[in-house]
Amino acid sequence: xxxxxxxxxxxxxxxxxxxxxxxxxxxxxxxxxxxxxxxxxxxxxxxxxxxxxxxxxxxxxxxxxxxxxxxxxxxxxxxxxxxxxxxxxxxxxxxxxxxxxxxxxxxxxxxxxxxx
Amino acid sequence: xxxxxxxxxxxxxxxxxxxxxxxxxxxxxxxxxxxxxxxxxxxxxxxxxxxxxxxxxxxxxxxxxxxxxxxxxxxxxxxxxxxxxxxxxxxxxxxxxxxxxxxxxxxxx
Numbered sequence: 001x002x003x004x005x006x007x008x009x010x011x012x013x014x015x016x017x018x019x020x021x022x023x024x025x026x027x028x029x030x031x032x033x034x035x036x037x038x039x040x041x042x043x044x045x046x047x048x049x050x051x052x053x054x055x056x057x058x059x060x061x062x063x064x065x066x067x068x069x070x071x072x073x074x075x076x077x078x079x080x081x082x083x084x085x086x087x088x089x090x091x092x093x094x095x096x097x098x099x100x101x102x103x104x105x106x107x108x109x110x111x112x113x114x115x116x
Numbered sequence: 117x118x119x120x121x122x123x124x125x126x127x128x129x130x131x132x133x134x135x136x137x138x139x140x141x142x143x144x145x146x147x148x149x150x151x152x153x154x155x156x157x158x159x160x161x162x163x164x165x166x167x168x169x170x171x172x173x174x175x176x177x178x179x180x181x182x183x184x185x186x187x188x189x190x191x192x193x194x195x196x197x198x199x200x201x202x203x204x205x206x207x208x209x210x211x212x213x214x215x216x217x218x219x220x221x222x223x224x225x
Contacts, residue, residue: 002162043216046213097211103148103165104162107160107161
């Protein structure tokens with residue numbers, strides 16, 4: 001149980017284009033989903049927290065207009081990187097928590113974004 | 117500000133050689149301390165949650181313990197398939213997880 005999927009697993013795009021990454025909880029309803037970014041040999045850095053039907057809460061230093069997050073249902077959240085630049089190249093990972101009774105976050109397999 | 121420091125950064129063991137990984141933390145109102153395993157190019161895989169000092173949890177060759185200032189992940193008789201990066205994270209007053217940089221474990225056959 002507690003399986004989270006991400007799509008795509010990797011993507012290459014040209015500078016200036018937008019990329020959408022999907023995060024789905026497959027066997028549970030996720031009241032809260034989180035988006036992280038991980039650079040090589042670095043730890044996971046939280047970008048934003050999203051609750052179903054609400055606006056996402058972004059961490060300090062994360063551009064809201066660049067990283068658009070939509071949490072339209074209890075099983076799906078999307079992250080859109082708008083006008084991507086090479087410095088946006090990174091490993092993006094989502095996580096989901098089943099509900100208020102559990103603090104455990106279950107992570108997706110990650111999406112490798114390369115902007116050329 | 118919640119902080120997590122993991123040591124060592126990297127650890128090489130021979131198969132069967134037991135050892136421990138350390139996670140030191142400062143947090144305002146600990147909700148939980150989490151251990152994850154991360155393989156290269158993959159998302160973190162949940163291992164344990166510890167909620168209060170003195171708590172211990174075991175899973176196969178892994179055992180996690182918790183004090184008020186640190187947590188240890190003990191690995192008994194490791195096998196090559198235990199090679200991975202082990203991440204520690206704390207959750208304080210909010211739902212946010214604050215991660216350490218991880219310990220990269222290599223177990224040689």
